[in-house]
Amino acid sequence: MDNTHHFGSGFAVHRIFEPCIKEFNPVSERISTLTINTSPINICLINGHAPTEVKDDNAKDIFYDELTETYESITGNVIKIVLGDFNAKCGREPQYFPCIGKESLHSNSNDNGQRLIAFAISNGLTVSSTTFPHKNIHKVTWRSPDAKTLNQIDHVLIQTRYRSTIHDVRSHRGADCDTDHYLVIAKLRSKLKSQSRLKQGKRAKLNLELLKDENVRKNYENEVMKNLKENNVQMDVDLDWEKVSNAVKKAAATSIGELKRSKNTWNNDVCRIVVDKRRKAIDNFIKHNSQITKEVYIPERKICQGTLQREKRKFFSNILQIAEKDHTQELEVFLESLNSISNSTLYGLQSETKTDKC
Secondary structure, three states: OOOOOOOOOOOOOOHHHHHHEEEEEOOOOOEEEEEEOEEOOEEEEEEEEOOOOOOOHHHHHHHHHHHHHHHHHOOOOEEEEEEEEOOOOOOOOHHHHHHHOOOOOOOOOOHHHHHHHHHHHHOOEEEHHHOOOOOHHHOOOEEOOOOOOEEOOEEEEEEHHHHHHEEEEEEEOOOOOOOOEOEEEEEEOOEEOOHHHHHOOOOOOEOHHHHHOHHHHHHHHHHHHHHHHHOOOOOOOOOOHHHHHHHHHHHHHHHOOEOOOOOOOOOOHHHHHHHHHHHHHHHHHHHHOOHHHHHHHHHHHHHHHHHHHHHHHHHHHHHHHHHHHHHOOOHHHHHHHHHHHHHHOOOOOOOOOOOOOO
16 A cells, blocks of 8 residues: 555545536646536636645745636636635734635734735635634634644635625534544535436346346246236337336336345445544544543554555455456456446546546
8 A cells, every 4th residue: 555645636526416517627736626517607616735834935936826827717607616725824904804804713814824815815706714703613624733733724715706605614623534634614505507417316226146047037027928918018119118118127126126236345344443433532632632632542543544454455355356256257247346346446527628537
């Protein structure tokens, strides 16, 4: 398992929303965009990961020049939302109130904060993450390793003319993301397009293996003939196709039954147990913030990471062994084994105009 850390930005999208994705563009290791088909107009998310406060000015200038260029390249009638880890502390300076509001966690802006505010003002944006009133614990987005420093450095920005689209932004400390950042959720008022495709359920998969049994096959044939007679179906398939189709489906449901979809994944009971222990340890650490709870959490985190990596390797190794064995027997079973591997890996989004994967 490669433990090397790399820069990168991207989006995790649920599969059922894939029809709404219009385009994904990996601009650089620090910036990426995602365009979503929404009504009445589309939404474009710009994800950014800014250099830390201690980086030199040149690195920061390069990032914001690239961010500005990316922002300006998105033309047309579209809602632009800029979000991500900007390492920016936006203060409550009165001159910035029209842009950032009065609800920031910090009193004074740091250098990254001033750069983010300047970017927002020059592009007609509002920093939504600092405009909604919340408790301070719900404003914190980053916790230092010793849990003594709490900052609000992850932000969500939107065009001022569309700022009413976002009606709340806050962090959620309870989300188990295994990171020193808290999950930040922004609630938007919008309507996804392609609703008809989103509502389509998965087609029932029949347990065709049972048809190898002669008794089951005869029972199925009898059920089909019985249903055809009940529906008064002629042998003209073009005229009575719907009746024939319903008769076959009904017979299959009665005599064969659906094939149960097994969740063939490496995330087994062993993984769930260690993840649950890690979650309880981090919750206790956040709640009490003591050296004792920290000493309990760190080992649990390491155990969890090691267990997940080990179970994942074991799962794929087993699948590959089965696939190699099936290759010498039945092609259909071999392809099913390969399909189970592809379904267990990350599912990349392909845009309409690009072949890059996120």
